[in-house]
Structures are given as C-alpha cells and as structure tokens.
Amino acid sequence: MPTSPTSRRRISRLVVSAAGTALLLSSGTSLAHAAEPHWSDADAVRFWTPERMASATDPARPAQPAGPPSPARPTAAAAAAMPTAQHTPGLRSVGTIFSFTTDPTTDRMRAHKCSASVVESPGHDLILTAGHCDGGKAVFVPMYTSAYPLDKQPFGFYRISRWYADNRYVHGTKKPVSDLDFAFGRLEPSESGAQAQDVVGANKLVRTPGYLNKVTMVGYPSSHNPKDQAVRCPAQTEALPGFYQIQAKCRGMWGGVSGGPWFSAVDWSKGTGTIIGNVGGYNGGGNDADVDWLTYSPMYGDWFFRLYEEAKSDHPTSHGTSYQQPPLPYSMGDxxxxxxxxxxxxxxxxxxxxxxxxxxxxxxxxxxxxxxxxxxxxxxxxxxxxxxxxxxxxxxxxxxxxxxxxxxxxxxxxxxxxxxxxxxxxxxxxxxxxxxxxxxxxxxxxxxxxxxxxxxxxxxxxxxxxxxxxxxxxxxxxxxxxxxxxxxxxxxxxxxxxxxxxxxxxxxxxxxxxxxxxxxxxxxxxxxxxxxxxxxxxxxxxxxxxxxxxxxxxxxxxxxxxxxxxxxxxxxxxxxxxxxxxxxxxxxxxxxxxxx
CATH class of the missing domain: 2.120.10.30 (TolB, C-terminal domain)
Structure with missing residues (x-):
C-alpha cells in the first residue's frame, strides 16, 4: 500500500462487517408507502410491553458483544482524545422508533429499534429517521423513558401511518446509494387527538454546510446502555471519502442510534434545534467490525429536500431507478x-x-x-x-x-x-x-x-x-x-x-x-x-x-x-x-x- 500523504488522503480506511438484517425496498417500489394496516394504539400497547421495548435492536447496526480491539480502532493517543457519548435525559423532540413486522419465512414477529426526531411540517406530524429504519407497524416515542410502559410515556406515543423514503436506497449498503439513507414518517395523532409537533416542538432542517461541522449527535443506543437512556456527543465532522456523506468520531454510538439527529445548534431548554444530518449512510451508519466510535451521516442536499417536500405535501414521486452522486465538495483530507x-x-x-x-x-x-x-x-x-x-x-x-x-x-x-x-x-x-x-x-x-x-x-x-x-x-x-x-x-x-x-x-x-x-x-x-x-x-x-x-x-x-x-x-x-x-x-x- 502506498504510504505517501497523497496516497493516504485518497484511501478510505474502512473495515466493514456484514450488514444487519433489514427490510428491503426494491428499486421499483413507490417512494411512499403506508404502514401495515389494521392496528391501533391499543394494539401497540398490548404488543410493546416493557420487556419487548428493552429487547428491540437496530436493523442496520445490530448489537454485538464487546470483543477484542479490531484493526480499525484508533491509536491509544487518538482514542484518549476522542469524545465519549454521555447519558442525558434527552430532548423532547427526539425519541425512539419501535416497530414490528411479520417475517414471511418464519411468520414470527420481529422487532427493531431506531432513533428519530420531530421536524417542521405543515401538518405538525413528521419525523426524520434513517432510510433503513422505515417499515412495519411502528410507533414513535418522544423522549423515551425506560422506566415507564408505552402508555405512560411522558410525552405519549404516536403511530406511524406512512413512510417516505427514496426508492433507490438499498438497506445496509456500502455503495453510493447509501447517500440516500434518510426517511420521513407521518404520525397519527395521539389518543387525545394531539399532534406530536404541538406537544414536543419541531426541529429545523437545513442543508449540510460542508464536510467540516461542529455537531451534537443524539440517539438511543440499544446495547451497551444499562441505563437505557439517550446519549449525546459533541463531535467534529469530516468527509467520508468517495461518498456524499460526513463522518464523526465518538465512542459509545452503539446500535439503536440509527436515524438520530446531528444538530448544528440545539436549545436544550426548548428541546429543539437545527439538524444537518442523521445517523445513517455507509453500512447503515456505522458499526463496522464492531466499532462503536465511527458514525456516518448522509449530507443534506437536493435529493434530501426533494423528499422532505414530498413528505410534507404527501405527494410521493418516484426518483427513478439509478442514483448519480452530486459533485462532492473538495476535502483537504484528515x-x-x-x-x-x-x-x-x-x-x-x-x-x-x-x-x-x-x-x-x-x-x-x-x-x-x-x-x-x-x-x-x-x-x-x-x-x-x-x-x-x-x-x-x-x-x-x-x-x-x-x-x-x-x-x-x-x-x-x-x-x-x-x-x-x-x-x-x-x-x-x-x-x-x-x-x-x-x-x-x-x-x-x-x-x-x-x-x-x-x-x-x-x-x-x-x-x-x-x-x-x-x-x-x-x-x-x-x-x-x-x-x-x-x-x-x-x-x-x-x-x-x-x-x-x-x-x-x-x-x-x-x-x-x-x-x-x-x-x-x-x-x-x-x-x-x-x-x-x-x-x-x-x-x-x-x-x-x-x-x-x-x-x-x-x-x-x-x-x-x-x-x-x-x-x-x-x-x-x-x-x-x-x-x-x-x-x-x-x-x-x-x-x-x-x-x-
């Protein structure tokens, strides 16, 4: 392998493992699709017992037992300087997604858990998450608190009635289409008739300014998290070479954080902020070779905001069958x-x-x-x-x-x-x-x-x-x-x-x-x-x-x-x-x- 600085700048040192189990969208499917019908808030409460909620896993960042250091781990000096995700009560506009769907091969119920955030919309009813987190009978729980059952959550829960994802995205991929790993979900009102945005507020979405950004990542790890609480991590982003994506280094970003927002600014007292990315992208957003410290996000460009507009207006349009990356912003390296x-x-x-x-x-x-x-x-x-x-x-x-x-x-x-x-x-x-x-x-x-x-x-x-x-x-x-x-x-x-x-x-x-x-x-x-x-x-x-x-x-x-x-x-x-x-x-x- 070449060792010159120019060679180093052009090599993406990514050690990858097999992608986790996920629901797949074919390239010909519709952009938006309804969640599975014939279920209610009562059905969700009956199914999502506290035990099941505690055992849910991320579809693309599967929980893995801690093991020996992998070859991809940083040097001791770099690891010591790396930030670590800290537990936090969370943000009222950020929560978890619990969903279940019938596995056609076993006819059993299969669960996964991701993170999501409420975003501004005319109907006050949209959440943002990763594309690999959509599908199934799903509920969104803002500021999820593990101490309470589903029907006793501080800010309630909201069934997801419709999903909006780019039809070209392929779950868990390590290819350029992983740039499209974002999705929106439309929420049903709560049992009291309230819309989520009216209860917890909403976050603003803006274009990713470039590769280098100061962000705060927020999400809910579903493993290595005995407190079962949200974590936050202030981090510095940089380019993911060859992709329209950014990456950040922070220890403790285990499976379950998929879809979690990357804030460029956040008001913890109000519980909302400005979002420029979300956990997702290459290999479902990370967990390469059981590495918890390297996390990815798609950059928010034209395709992201086209999907956002379609979700807001509930007017899905197919994005074709192929994806061509936009010109990548120039990066000077790491x-x-x-x-x-x-x-x-x-x-x-x-x-x-x-x-x-x-x-x-x-x-x-x-x-x-x-x-x-x-x-x-x-x-x-x-x-x-x-x-x-x-x-x-x-x-x-x-x-x-x-x-x-x-x-x-x-x-x-x-x-x-x-x-x-x-x-x-x-x-x-x-x-x-x-x-x-x-x-x-x-x-x-x-x-x-x-x-x-x-x-x-x-x-x-x-x-x-x-x-x-x-x-x-x-x-x-x-x-x-x-x-x-x-x-x-x-x-x-x-x-x-x-x-x-x-x-x-x-x-x-x-x-x-x-x-x-x-x-x-x-x-x-x-x-x-x-x-x-x-x-x-x-x-x-x-x-x-x-x-x-x-x-x-x-x-x-x-x-x-x-x-x-x-x-x-x-x-x-x-x-x-x-x-x-x-x-x-x-x-x-x-x-x-x-x-x-």
Whole structure:
C-alpha cells in the first residue's frame, strides 16, 4: 500500500462487517408507502410491553458483544482524545422508533429499534429517521423513558401511518446509494387527538454546510446502555471519502442510534434545534467490525429536500431507478494526514490573484493546494513525489523574487544550499536557481519568511532568524542574489527561542508585520518590520496557551480582498485552520482540516 500523504488522503480506511438484517425496498417500489394496516394504539400497547421495548435492536447496526480491539480502532493517543457519548435525559423532540413486522419465512414477529426526531411540517406530524429504519407497524416515542410502559410515556406515543423514503436506497449498503439513507414518517395523532409537533416542538432542517461541522449527535443506543437512556456527543465532522456523506468520531454510538439527529445548534431548554444530518449512510451508519466510535451521516442536499417536500405535501414521486452522486465538495483530507505537514508556504502560485498553499510533507512529497479566493481550496496538485531531496528542506517561503506571473518558492536546505524556484505553479520544482551552495553560511539559517519590509510593493524582502538568535533582513532579493543585508538583532538568547515565523500585512501599514511563536507558546507581533528594525512588539497570546500546539504556520491572502492577513496554522494533532483578517489580534477562525 502506498504510504505517501497523497496516497493516504485518497484511501478510505474502512473495515466493514456484514450488514444487519433489514427490510428491503426494491428499486421499483413507490417512494411512499403506508404502514401495515389494521392496528391501533391499543394494539401497540398490548404488543410493546416493557420487556419487548428493552429487547428491540437496530436493523442496520445490530448489537454485538464487546470483543477484542479490531484493526480499525484508533491509536491509544487518538482514542484518549476522542469524545465519549454521555447519558442525558434527552430532548423532547427526539425519541425512539419501535416497530414490528411479520417475517414471511418464519411468520414470527420481529422487532427493531431506531432513533428519530420531530421536524417542521405543515401538518405538525413528521419525523426524520434513517432510510433503513422505515417499515412495519411502528410507533414513535418522544423522549423515551425506560422506566415507564408505552402508555405512560411522558410525552405519549404516536403511530406511524406512512413512510417516505427514496426508492433507490438499498438497506445496509456500502455503495453510493447509501447517500440516500434518510426517511420521513407521518404520525397519527395521539389518543387525545394531539399532534406530536404541538406537544414536543419541531426541529429545523437545513442543508449540510460542508464536510467540516461542529455537531451534537443524539440517539438511543440499544446495547451497551444499562441505563437505557439517550446519549449525546459533541463531535467534529469530516468527509467520508468517495461518498456524499460526513463522518464523526465518538465512542459509545452503539446500535439503536440509527436515524438520530446531528444538530448544528440545539436549545436544550426548548428541546429543539437545527439538524444537518442523521445517523445513517455507509453500512447503515456505522458499526463496522464492531466499532462503536465511527458514525456516518448522509449530507443534506437536493435529493434530501426533494423528499422532505414530498413528505410534507404527501405527494410521493418516484426518483427513478439509478442514483448519480452530486459533485462532492473538495476535502483537504484528515488530521492524521496533516499531522505530517512539515512546512507551509503561502503565495499566488497559479497567477490568478487567489492565494494558494504549498505543503512539504515529512516524506518529502510536495503538494500545491489551489485557493478559491473565499478562504478555502478547490483541489491539490503534486509538485514532487516523496523523495529525499525535499525531506532535507529546513525552511521555505513564497515571494515575488523573479518577477514572473506567479509566486516563487525560496527553499533553504539543511546542507546550506539555497535555491529559488520561479513560478512554481506553472514551472514546477525542476531545477531552480542556486543562490547559495552546500556548506554555505545558510546552513545556520533556522527560519525564513518573505514579506514587503519596506522596499516597494512586491514581496522581495527576506527575514531570517539564525541559529544563534541573530535576525537579519535582506531587501531586494531576486534570482541574482540576496540583495542588501540589514541586521535587526545581534545574536541573543531570546531569539534562539523563536520556533516559528510568519509575515503578513496585519496592521495595514506600508511595511509588513512579523508574527513569532516562541518555544513557551507565546505569540508576538512585530509591527512595521523593516531595514531599520523589527518594529513595535505586541503580545497576541501568552505562554502556555493553545498556541503551544501550533506546529507550522504561514500567512497569505486567501479571501476576496487578497490582503496577506490570513493566518494558516497546523496544530500538533493535525487540525489545520485559518484565521481570516488577522490584525493586532487573531482573526476569525475557520477549520480546514479536522483533528485526528
């Protein structure tokens, strides 16, 4: 198996087991279908005794006994940092589905249990769950409480009279049609005549914004749950490669949580919130090889909202016989991969006026991420395969040194060699111009960063922090040499503790500013750095702060204004984010890569 970062980013490490038993819909069935007729609230109460309710299981995430760790389990460090689902009394708008249907092969009654949530509808009578949870004679119990029988539940129970599911979905599948694992159920009024939404409220459904989201998952595990209570877990989502789905890591998401909502916002006092996903999708939403910590959700796009509208209007329409995935949002990969990002360099490498990012990985691979001009990226391109040469690069920076249409890359190698690679977005990394040879004084250069430090409108100046703490500014650097050197700091112990440098136009002056992350975690900003000095120093973060986890950083112009004041940071756990419009304080943070 390839081991390069690019290969790792393109491999979905999913260990799967056989899908659980489920009711199947053929590709030709109607979108909506009625629940089994000839039963009443009284029938439900008689059948769903407390014992049967306690023994119900999820059809696609079957309960499995705890066993030895599977090969898919995370490392000890990653597991320790992973959130764990916590018991909660629940939300009044979220509950369980109990259903039973006749098994034609044995003529016995078969039960399963899933989670569901009440969602906004004109009739005040719709729930959302997973597609693999529909079918059969079913009841929805909001804020299910195991201490009470069905007819004594705090918010009652509601029979499901009609199901709405995409006819192309196949239960338990590991194929792209698992993107369609969502369904709606229409509820009958309670015995008192009340509609569910009027009793418990309703949740708002919105499009899944993208792959990276902060969510709170809520559901009712039917195994490994002695308290038989709801659980909730705050989690970070990321892409499920190759699928129009997201995934989240949280221990304790056992069978029974299928269909449970993923909230982007929730008001626990009101019992409702905004939903952007539900447990479902690949392999029925998880439980691969008895793994309780990796859970999936379909993304809510056009097909989801088409089904939602059809359910609200009770106007089912067949969605055809085949499913073609929509264009998948671009994903930069995961935290495990990005923990190997060793060096970053910002610039307009493609010459389109939008900020791009070059990454040097620990194995020597070099990739170029193309910016979209809105604080994100649209794709990646390999500039160099894993190799020994780029493994030996000590520091690098982007700049306008050669006068071409795109940014150039200046690299300092451990041997003391310095090479300038002009217009790398179009010319690549072949050759380059040597500015210093192996064994030169540049073997003592610890860090470099380019900027406009007072010599004009182009990024042609170079700030260097030497291993003995000396700091120098080279103005007018080009393909003919390093220009003019200016000493800004004599060798000193303080600057020996500077671990990271980044330059940008943070405070709006003609000269760029310099950010320094010190070994104790402090971050300082030196405003208006130039040939005459580093500028005024301001503290942005104190010692021991979260910035002690900052492993690599660079600054560039990644949003529409093009101003180089957007700070990109890779932390020790692989999480990579952008602080847009950084000034005297850090700007607005957005996540580019979720932590491992």
């Amino acid at each position: 935290g495990e991969t990005w923990s190997h990002a060793r060096l970053l360099a910002s610039g307009e490498y493609t010459g389109d006026g939008k900020g791009d990012l070059i990454v040097v990985w620990t194995d020597g691979e070099v990739t170029l991420y193309t910016g979209d001009g809105n604080g994100g990226f649209t794709g990646e391109r390999r500039l160099a395969a894993p190799n020994g040469t780029w493994k030996n690069v000590k520091s690098l920076t982007g700049g306008d040194f050669s006068g071409g249409t795109g940014s150039d890359l200046l690299a300092v190698f451990g041997s003391g060699e310095v090479r300038l690679f002009p217009d790398v977005g179009t010319k690549g990394l072949a050759g380059g111009t040597g500015l210093a040879g192996s064994g030169s004084v540049w073997k003592n250069a610890a860090q470099i960063t380019a900027g406009g430090f007072g010599t004009g409108g182009y990024v042609t100046d170079l700030l260097v922090r030497w291993s003995d703490g000396e700091v120098t500014d080279y103005t007018g650097v080009g393909d003919k040499g390093f220009g003019t050197e200016h000493r800004l700091q004599k060798p000193n112990a303080t600057w020996k503790g500077a671990t990271l440098l980044a330059a940008g136009q943070f405070t709006g002056g003609d000269r760029w500013d310099t950010l320094v992350r010190w070994s104790d975690g402090r971050v300082s900003q030196f405003q208006d750095t130039g040939p005459g000095g580093l500028g005024d120093q301001h503290t942005m973060s104190s010692a021991g702060s979260v910035w002690s986890q900052d492993s690599v950083m660079t600054a560039g112009g990644y949003d529409p204004d093009g101003r180089p004041d957007d700070l990109v940071v890779r932390r020790s756990d692989g999480e990579t984010g952008m602080y847009a419009h950084t000034g005297a304080t850090f700007g607005t943070e957005s996540m580019l890569v979720a932590p491992q």
